Amino acid sequence: MAASLQSAVFLSNRIDPHRRLFASPARSLPGTKGSILVVRSDGRISGRLSGRNLITNAVATKADTPTSSTDSKPGHELLLFEALREGLEEEMDRDPRVCVMGEDVGHYGGSYKVTKGLAPKYGDLRVLDTPIAENSFTGMGIGAAMTGLRPVIEGMNMGFLLLAYNQISNNCGMLHYTSGGQFKIPVVIRGPGGVGRQLGAEHSQRLESYFQSIPGLQMVACSTPYNAKGLMKAAIRSDNPVVLFEHVLLYNLKERIPDEEYVLCLEEAEMVRPGEHVTILTYSRMRYHVMQAAKTLVNKGYDPEVIDIRSLKPFDLYTIGNSVKKTHRVLIVEECMRTGGIGSSLRAAIIDNFWDYLDAPIMCLSSQDVPTPYAGTLEEWTVVQPAQIVAAVEQLCQ
């Protein structure tokens, strides 16, 4: 199981968050155990990892992952898109007000199969196929959320949600405030974004930087099957509007996840690899480039600490801060563009809060401010590659 197990949180009114407990049997998937594993994340003690598996390799299918101390492997293996579906399905079972809307989510099963099988199970109204009208069906989701439902709105590609920007900014972000708190908008807006394999400029967009200024919105980015399921569930349960960023290239990642139900914390970052020399902050697909670079760095004698920030808005300043206080050097590796990206905001937040702990200027590696070209070579050069990450760390640690 991934080291990120330490950040799994099951939140319940009945459970004291400071003790590790097993709750009484609750809803779970058919065929799995009835008990729910409760692990409270306090983030202060990384020593809890003793005896647990650390992932030194982010892509879980590789054979060199250290074997578990137990003989039988608990949990079940699945791909990231299946993990998203599992999370969505569990929430739809749990609360009949959770519904899905988007293009081709129903009969087609979703263009990335995230909603496959859900329409036959829940019906065409709960898994609603919409016409191609992003602005309007996003607004529809918002109106439905105001009147009691909990829609999960899918953008077939994140870039299409630019058409829904009016609704996302004005209604999703602002309505709770302009109504004086009378209406809440518990929507989840999700979809795949990021640079894929020669998908062309419009299909390779990263909207996290565009949405980050919208007040009232939360943004999370998933990167592993484990956190995809946990964040999906947390986003659906949250009363705030949440934008869940998925990545086109990560849908087929395979990982073993727990059978027990778990919900992750929307606002927490994930410690991927503890280290001492430098803090590398990243999210989504760049996590894998970072981990690949980390292998090289480890061979060269460096000890990078890798944190998947996961929560793009708001930032988890606690996890990030503790890391900065330990390593004193920060490298941000992101896929969005340099100008006005998540990295710029993160840099500003770190400087504001942890200036005294820095021994070197914060380095930020982002994509070029370029519409993603079609040609494979050009496309490769727009995003950050592991070699650049290695070079950046070497420079930082001089």
Place this chain on the structure above:
Amino acid sequence: MRLKIQSFSISNSQAVVSRDESLVLYEDMVLGRVFEDMCAQMYYRGKMFGFVHLYNGQEAVSTGFIKLLEARDSVVSTYCDHVHAVSKGVPPRAVMAELFGKATGCCRGQGGSMHMFSAQHNLLGGFTFIGEGIPVATGAAFSSKYCHEVLKESTPNRLDVTVAFFGDGTCNNGQFFECLNMAQLELWKLPIVFVVENNLWAIGMPHLRATSDPEIWKKGPAFGMPGVHVDGMDVLKVREVAIEAIARARRGEGPTLVECETYRFRGHSLADPDELRKPDEKASYAARDPITALRKYILDKELASAAELKIIEKKVDAVIEDTVEFADSSPLPPWSQLLENIFADPKGFGIGPDGKYRCEDPKFIEGTSLSLESCLPANHLHRCLIPSESSIRPNSIKVRHG
């Protein structure tokens, strides 16, 4: 191509409304008119600011539709929403206080003229941008259908209805067409009525210059739903159409597009000099004032006496005076209110450097433009910075289920 204008007439010898109904309609329209006139006065006296859009002349549409709705039905409006709010039952005091920007306003002073909301009265806004309320209305209608068919919650065949109001300019906007299409889809058939308040002018752009086919009601059948054109200066005609449109929606037969030909007696907003509209156009519609028309109808059909109508008018005057006094004497929102209501779950402000959620930290707005540490006494700062009980939870991190 000129719009066909239906002429006003009292057609039947029998009254089409009962005495009680007619007085309800009269009072509602007078309330809307006097309220808006008072808004204009208050604006020029510097009690309210920004963009204020007044509804004078269009009262027949609001009253004609909204007085037929039940409490569980929803209304979605535009920036011209004061009268829709008052017709739907939002206390005029709350609306006026909101316009004055006071903490007792229906949206705690955070919304203003263009954002009237009331969860209690199912008024879903108040939207500033043209057309952005229509999808929200479609969503509310979707909820109604969902509750009926998926959750099995409503009484059979009696769906909650949503009425969406918007203007002629909006009918050239994409969201209008997208929602007409979606509402009428075979699976959906949403319980919604799309009401166009065609007052012939956007701001300075007349409907005829902006629209290739100006007969908006025809766009209904283009999407498979009935399209009706009605004289929006006659509350009884509007009501007649509304009865059928709302009943259709409630029965589950789907949406209707109703185009009400109406007119605004004032400019688009209080900042609009209103120089482009011709005096004879204004005069011809002023002669069709819906309140005067209903008054004449009531007296002609002997549903009530002039004295009784006078009593209603005096009552409305008193109500409006009271709203102004209430709004004037209400407190302004305190500084502590600034960051409330941004998130329904204030954990959205994130985890601070000390490991606690920032909403639990008294200093978390330090560094914003409103940090007044230097000018306020320390204990006042502490009291103001912690959001009120109602908006955050105590220290342990809990998540509400469902």
